Amino acid sequence: MKQEFQxxxxxxxxxxxxxxxxxxxxxxxxxxxxxxxIDIRGIEISKDNVQKCLSKGLAVIEGDAEKDLLQFPxxxxxxxxxSQTLQAFLSPEIVIKELLRVGKKAIxxxxxxxxxxxxxxxxxxxxxxxxxxxxxxxxxxPNLHMCTIKDFYNFCENREIKLDKSLALQNxxxxxxxxxxxxxxxLSAELGIFLIKR
Amino acid sequence: xxxxxxxxxxxxxxxxxxxxxxTINNYSLAYETYGSLNEKKDNAILxxxxxxxxxxxxGINPITKKEGWWFYAVGSGKAIDTDNFFVICANVIGGCMxxxxxxxxxxxxxxxxGTNFPVITINDMVNAQFNxxxxxxIEKLFAVIGGxxxxxxxxxxxxxxxxxxxxxxxxxxxxxxxxQNIAFNELGRQSIMADANWENGDYSNQNKNPNKGLSVARxxxxxxxxxxxxxxxxxxxKLQERDDLKFGFDADFQIESYLRHQGSVFVDxxxxxxxxxxxxxxxxxxxxxxxNGNLPHAxxxxxxxxLIISFTSxxxxxxxxxxxxxIALNAIGADVGFVEIESDKGHDSFLLNVPKFLxxxxxxxxxxxxxx
Numbered sequence: 087m088k089q090e091f092q093x094x095x096x097x098x099x100x101x102x103x104x105x106x107x108x109x110x111x112x113x114x115x116x117x118x119x120x121x122x123x124i125d126i127r128g129i130e131i132s133k134d135n136v137q138k139c140l141s142k143g144l145a146v147i148e149g150d151a152e153k154d155l156l157q158f159p160x161x162x163x164x165x166x167x168x169s170q171t172l173q174a175f176l177s178p179e180i181v182i183k184e185l186l187r188v189g190k191k192a193i194x195x196x197x198x199x200x201x202x203x204x205x206x207x208x209x210x211x212x213x214x215x216x217x218x219x220x221x222x223x224x225x226x227x228p229n230l231h232m233c234t235i236k237d238f239y240n241f242c243e244n245r246e247i248k249l250d251k252s253l254a255l256q257n258x259x260x261x262x263x264x265x266x267x268x269x270x271x272x273l274s275a276e277l278g279i280f281l282i283k284r
Numbered sequence: 285x286x287x288x289x290x291x292x293x294x295x296x297x298x299x300x301x302x303x304x305x306x307t308i309n310n311y312s313l314a315y316e317t318y319g320s321l322n323e324k325k326d327n328a329i330l331x332x333x334x335x336x337x338x339x340x341x342x343g344i345n346p347i348t349k350k351e352g353w354w355f356y357a358v359g360s361g362k363a364i365d366t367d368n369f370f371v372i373c374a375n376v377i378g379g380c381m382x383x384x385x386x387x388x389x390x391x392x393x394x395x396x397x398g399t400n401f402p403v404i405t406i407n408d409m410v411n412a413q414f415n416x417x418x419x420x421x422i423e424k425l426f427a428v429i430g431g432x433x434x435x436x437x438x439x440x441x442x443x444x445x446x447x448x449x450x451x452x453x454x455x456x457x458x459x460x461x462x463x464q465n466i467a468f469n470e471l472g473r474q475s476i477m478a479d480a481n482w483e484n485g486d487y488s489n490q491n492k493n494p495n496k497g498l499s500v501a502r503x504x505x506x507x508x509x510x511x512x513x514x515x516x517x518x519x520x521x522k523l524q525e526r527d528d529l530k531f532g533f534d535a536d537f538q539i540e541s542y543l544r545h546q547g548s549v550f551v552d553x554x555x556x557x558x559x560x561x562x563x564x565x566x567x568x569x570x571x572x573x574x575x576n577g578n579l580p581h582a583x584x585x586x587x588x589x590x591l592i593i594s595f596t597s598x599x600x601x602x603x604x605x606x607x608x609x610x611i612a613l614n615a616i617g618a619d620v621g622f623v624e625i626e627s628d629k630g631h632d633s634f635l636l637n638v639p640k641f642l643x644x645x646x647x648x649x650x651x652x653x654x655x656x
Contacts (some may be wrong), residue, residue: 103617107311127614127620133623133625136623137623137640137643137644139621140591140621140623140644140647140648141643141644141647141648141651142427142651143648143651143652143655145618145619145620145621146621146622147588147610147622147623148624149621153338157611157614157615158615159609159615159617162617196654205569217583237652243586254462
């Protein structure tokens with residue numbers, strides 16, 4: 087399993103109710119269900135992935151998080167997970183608001199556009215960066231709203247969203263992000279993982 | 285119907301109060317089973333049939349000599365695998381394959397009921413079939429499954445008996461029959477009633493048969509089970525055994541010939557009054573109204589795990605109506621899965637060979653049962 091999923095799993099308490107938004111083929115859901123006795127639900131936009139999830143017996147509904155989170159009542163989950171999908175929404179701001187309405191807490195991970203390789207790519211090559219975490223070209227990328235770890239950090243501060251935990255992941259090394267090392271982490275980390283709440 | 289075929293029946297001596305107010309006693313329920321019940325009795329699946337279905341879901345239907353209506357989904361090694369599961373399917377009350385229906389003899393008058401038969405509802409059908417659990421000595425079903433009207437029965441079953449099935453799979457259905465669907469049903473009924481041989485529903489006592497009316501009803505309904513693209517692809521404007529138009533009203537086009545054929549084979553196996561009664565039951569189905577506008581309330585006590593499936597080209601029970609059920613279940617935090625399967629085969633997709641559908645259904649059932 088991806089290390090990112092391991093970190094997400096460690097942030098989640100046992101025996102809780104969790105919604106995985108954009109759950110893909112259900113890998114993380116299965117792990118949480120069997121290892122942490124999580125009562126887990128998923129929502130996924132790709133039909134192929136939904137069929138894979140259902141084949142595993144997972145409670146996944148086909149839907150678009152931007153419209154279909156509406157059907158979940160307030161605070162109906164202890165945790166809502168959004169893994170590397172925030173940048174693909176038309177309105178990330180509204181999605182975050184929805185995550186925090188539906189979940190008591192949310193775990194959001196973002197591919198960091200401030201990562202030094204990304205910056206160097208743009209600086210020296212002068213073309214839109216293509217990296218391991220951002221594999222698409224500018225003309226076919228699903229990513230509409232790329233952001234940096236610093237952007238997301240500041241966004242939460244400005245919106246009075248509480249950052250329970252801010253983690254940086256780089257080459258399988260996890261470290262904490264705080265206001266003092268923010269600029270450094272924003273340069274050195276490939277992925278930001280945030281546990282947020284209202 | 286062919287009375288020479290041995291049809292399995294139970295006679296239910298427990299009185300059933302119907303929604304219309306009448307109470308029925310000692311009524312029969314015709315059923316068929318596939319596979320075998322295991323020792324733990326935890327592998328039973330109750331399958332509900334759609335409007336024109338019957339208890340012969342799999343194998344060869346002894347009346348029509350054709351494959352059972354859910355041949356693609358039910359059988360050895362199939363999605364609803366009869367090697368592992370004990371599948372029960374009963375003819376609904378109001379039907380014409382051996383269950384208590386309008387073509388049976390009324391013991392009070394010694395005449396065939398016809399339209400003196402009580403109006404029945406989806407709720408009545410489900411309550412009647414619930415007696416099968418007792419008959420087979422099954423405490424809890426593994427699953428209830430059905431498409432179209434079978435899906436409505438699935439929803440009603442869980443609503444009525446929240447803890448009697450571990451899994452519920454309503455397919456291509458709705459929680460509340462739409463105006464469009466009522467309209468199509470009414471078209472079919474009017475076609476039957478416009479046939480002079482219908483005789484106000486008394487045709488059987490007069491040795492007549494409103495075959496023309498029933499056949500037109502079937503033709504009209506059949507169009508609604510397909511999709512525009514599906515029809516276009518299969519038939520287009522192809523001509524039927526001729527090189528050119530004949531400038532008359534014979535079946536010039538293949539689609540005409542196909543529909544006429546569908547109509548004519550249907551009347552051999554179906555009773556016109558049953559068609560009236562069952563379409564009426566579908567029209568009256570409104571689980572939302574039954575719960576005063578609050579659909580989640582219909583499922584509030586259930587621990588049943590749901591899988592809801594719709595099809596892209598189904599315009600009779602469109603995805604939006606299936607999603608309403610999903611939304612209601614999510615509102616109460618139920619365990620629900622949902623997928624819309626890509627298919628150009630229209631509403632009939634659930635009856636046909638649609639691999640993505642059958643694989644998803646089969647895997648879901650298998651995994652859920654093994655992780656029980």
